[in-house]
Amino acid sequence: MKSSPLVFVSWTSVVLFxxxxxxxxxxxxxxxxxxxxxxxxxxxxxxxxxESFRALDADHDGKVTRKEWVAKESTPRxxxxxxxxxxxxxxxxVPAEFTASKxxxxxxxxxxxxxxRNHDGGLEWNEVHSR
Amino acid sequence: MERxxxxxxxxxxxxxxxxxxxxxxFLAASFALAPLSGIRAADHMTDGEKAAAIITVGAFxxxxxxxxxxxxxxxxxNPGTSVTVSIYNAYGEQVPVYLYPRNGGxxxxxxEFYRTIPSVRYLSKMYGSQRPGR
Numbered sequence: 001m002k003s004s005p006l007v008f009v010s011w012t013s014v015v016l017f018x019x020x021x022x023x024x025x026x027x028x029x030x031x032x033x034x035x036x037x038x039x040x041x042x043x044x045x046x047x048x049x050x051e052s053f054r055a056l057d058a059d060h061d062g063k064v065t066r067k068e069w070v071a072k073e074s075t076p077r078x079x080x081x082x083x084x085x086x087x088x089x090x091x092x093x094v095p096a097e098f099t100a101s102k103x104x105x106x107x108x109x110x111x112x113x114x115x116x117r118n119h120d121g122g123l124e125w126n127e128v129h130s131r
Numbered sequence: 132m133e134r135x136x137x138x139x140x141x142x143x144x145x146x147x148x149x150x151x152x153x154x155x156x157f158l159a160a161s162f163a164l165a166p167l168s169g170i171r172a173a174d175h176m177t178d179g180e181k182a183a184a185i186i187t188v189g190a191f192x193x194x195x196x197x198x199x200x201x202x203x204x205x206x207x208x209n210p211g212t213s214v215t216v217s218i219y220n221a222y223g224e225q226v227p228v229y230l231y232p233r234n235g236g237x238x239x240x241x242x243e244f245y246r247t248i249p250s251v252r253y254l255s256k257m258y259g260s261q262r263p264g265r
Contacts, residue, residue, distance in 0.1 A: 022194055022197045022198070023147045023150075023190065023193040023194055023196075023197050024147065024190040024191050024192075024193050024194030024195075024197070025194070026190075027186070027187055027190035027191070028190075028191075028194070031187065044187075047183070047187075048180050048183045048184055048187070049180060051179070051180075051183045052177055052179035052180040052182075052183055055179045056177070056179060072178075072179060073177055073178050073179070074178060075178060077174065078177050078178045081175065081177060084175065101175040103173045103174075103175040104175035104176055104180070107174070107175065107176050108176070108180070108184065111184050111188060114188065115187075115188055115191050117242065117243060117244070118243040118244050118245070119243075123191075124244070124246070126233075126234040126235060126236055126244060126246075127244040128191050128194050128195065129194045129195070129197065129198045129234070130195065130198050130233065130234060130238065130242075130244060
């Protein structure tokens with residue numbers, strides 16, 4: 001089937017638009033898990049922790065053993081964190097244990113509030129993509 | 132991979148990569164100095180979480196830099212496009228607060244973004260006689 005020039009121009013426009021999209025847009029969309037065009041602090045926290053947990057969980061069984069942890073966490077400080085997070089001392093960290101730390105929540109909250117410039121508790125693309 | 136290096140692949144936007152490098156330096160210094168300050172005695176973020184946070188904040192810094200280059204923010208040098216809201220200051224004098232329309236919303240004098248024009252009461256708390264939180 002012969003494609004019309006109009007179709008070609010349309011696809012070219014789409015590709016050009018995608019390649020010229022503002023930097024950071026992809027990361028914003030990745031953070032906006034419920035697609036309401038607003039990134040809340042909870043979404044930010046969930047994204048950061050779940051990405052990290054997924055990277056640590058090499059065999060994808062939903063828990064991180066000490067061996068998996070040591071393989072990914074290179075610094076002595078972060079290796080010691082395994083003992084802190086393994087609250088029931090069963091030799092593995094599950095997502096609930098991984099995200100339970102109040103200190104971690106506060107640290108990630110501090111990072112979120114450096115980006116949330118109008119301090120309304122949410123990030124919108126217009127707020128991120130502004131001078 | 133080098134210790135502390137970010138898991139970046141070759142497909143990343145150069146502007147994002149530059150901002151990630153800058154953000155990484157800034158946050159690495161913050162993480163290193165935080166225990167000394169006594170404000171945050173414990174550090175419970177893993178290296179992976181720090182890398183993810185740095186990539187995200189760096190990408191947002193790149194978005195902000197992109198907006199500067201494409202006039203997406205308020206133009207403070209051209210007050211003709213602004214909307215003026217009058218509020219009262221601590222001395223009871225009427226003073227103007229300028230709001231600049233951009234990106235389907237409004238920017239305030241301190242660069243804060245509003246989806247709709249904020250109320251006089253809110254602006255009075257921000258810039259007038261009333262303190263925020265009262």
